[in-house]
Amino acid sequence: MSFTAFDHECMALALRLARKGLNTTHPNPRVGCVITLNGEIVGSGWHDKAGGDHAEIHALREAGELAQGGTAYVTLEPCSHSGRTPPCVDALIAAKVARVVYAVEDPNPAVNGAGMQRLQQAGIEVQSGLMLAQAEELNCGFLKRMRQRRPWVRIKLAQSLDGHIALANGSSQWISGPESRADVQNWRARSDAVLTGIGTVLADNPSLNVRSQKAARQPARVIVDSQWRMPAGARLLGLPGNTIIAGLGARLLPDALAKTGAECLVLPARDGRVDLAALLAELAQREINEVQVEAGAKLCGALVQQDLVDEVLIYQAPILLGGGAISPFAAPRLDNMDDRVHLNWVDSRRIGRDLRLRLKMASPV
Numbered sequence: 001m002s003f004t005a006f007d008h009e010c011m012a013l014a015l016r017l018a019r020k021g022l023n024t025t026h027p028n029p030r031v032g033c034v035i036t037l038n039g040e041i042v043g044s045g046w047h048d049k050a051g052g053d054h055a056e057i058h059a060l061r062e063a064g065e066l067a068q069g070g071t072a073y074v075t076l077e078p079c080s081h082s083g084r085t086p087p088c089v090d091a092l093i094a095a096k097v098a099r100v101v102y103a104v105e106d107p108n109p110a111v112n113g114a115g116m117q118r119l120q121q122a123g124i125e126v127q128s129g130l131m132l133a134q135a136e137e138l139n140c141g142f143l144k145r146m147r148q149r150r151p152w153v154r155i156k157l158a159q160s161l162d163g164h165i166a167l168a169n170g171s172s173q174w175i176s177g178p179e180s181r182a183d184v185q186n187w188r189a190r191s192d193a194v195l196t197g198i199g200t201v202l203a204d205n206p207s208l209n210v211r212s213q214k215a216a217r218q219p220a221r222v223i224v225d226s227q228w229r230m231p232a233g234a235r236l237l238g239l240p241g242n243t244i245i246a247g248l249g250a251r252l253l254p255d256a257l258a259k260t261g262a263e264c265l266v267l268p269a270r271d272g273r274v275d276l277a278a279l280l281a282e283l284a285q286r287e288i289n290e291v292q293v294e295a296g297a298k299l300c301g302a303l304v305q306q307d308l309v310d311e312v313l314i315y316q317a318p319i320l321l322g323g324g325a326i327s328p329f330a331a332p333r334l335d336n337m338d339d340r341v342h343l344n345w346v347d348s349r350r351i352g353r354d355l356r357l358r359l360k361m362a363s364p365v
Contacts, residue, residue, distance in 0.1 A: 003101070003130050010034045010041070010073040011103060011131045017046040017055070018075045018138055023189045024049045024216045027287035029076055029106075029142040033059040035097070037070035054079065056088040060095050067095040075135045077106040077128070080115040089118045099125040103135030107146040141192070141289030144310065150280040151192070154311040155293040155300050156184060157328045158354075161318055164325035165297065170203055179352025180315040185210055187313065191219045191292040193244075193283060197299040198225040205235050208294065220244055220288065224299060226273045228264070232256040246274050276308055301330035304341060307361075312343065314357040 017032030025031075025047055033055035035043035043066070045058020053061075056078055060067050072078075078088040078100065092100060100119050105128060106112060119126050136143060141152035158176035159165050166172035174181070188194055194208045201223060208221045218241030223230060228247045230237075232254075237243055243262040247253070248269050258264060265282065268275045283291060293300060293309075303309050334340065346358035 168324040297330040
């Protein structure tokens, strides 16, 4: 299906508009819309937050009567069901647009092609797939949750040039520079949950929050704690936002922990520890789209081994930590190169003195 240069320009603008809701639309997808008539942009908008008007409604309101006979560019298939707001396809049909171009099909079972069908039945020309990869990237968590019933999992780590995350004694503050640590806050802000293990809590007493007064919301803090060892006085328990502690029913929940206000979530076991797949499935049920993992080698290694990781975000500092230092992923020794874990480069860039690397998990080659 061919698209013009103008089509690409309009969809690129719609994607930029959608990014304005990067940290605010949870649990909804980030969506932008541009409406044109005779080669001119007459309306635009984006979805800002759940319960508010969708991107198409904002754009149609701005376009007014000029939407008739025009083209609507939308980053996600227009919804065809009534949820928190009425169906967007009804508004597009009522506005008498002539053509709708969207980037990616909405895998939500309540939509999933029905939006396209409704538009076509109304005599509107529909095209899809324009700038598909960019649209998928923007809503990786929402799409993952709808397609596979688990969130998008991103491991964040800071490591030395020789590939270590801490000294042998566990000391790790600070490997990365202040600019990298500030950049991490942006990734936390777009995430719905920050996940760590009890070992990290006991060693570092982290906050795991978004440290900005402008933060639209705080991601949930999720702690994997099979034996309910979480100290009742841990720093993160006294901060705004929800905390979920995932443990096993075989262990008695301490009274002090039960009184902290944190949710103590009992999950099934896998090899004597919390079943991580069951934990992610539970988070998906709670409409959590993106999970950022900031944990030690054991939890990160277990997630990789169980094929539960989608992306790795590395802040590599120009330092050497030397022999005996801790590697980022605890994993069994490999004796066969065919068992390697493969990743694909996404991008790399300088952040202060460090190099930020983004990679996505790949199938073996």
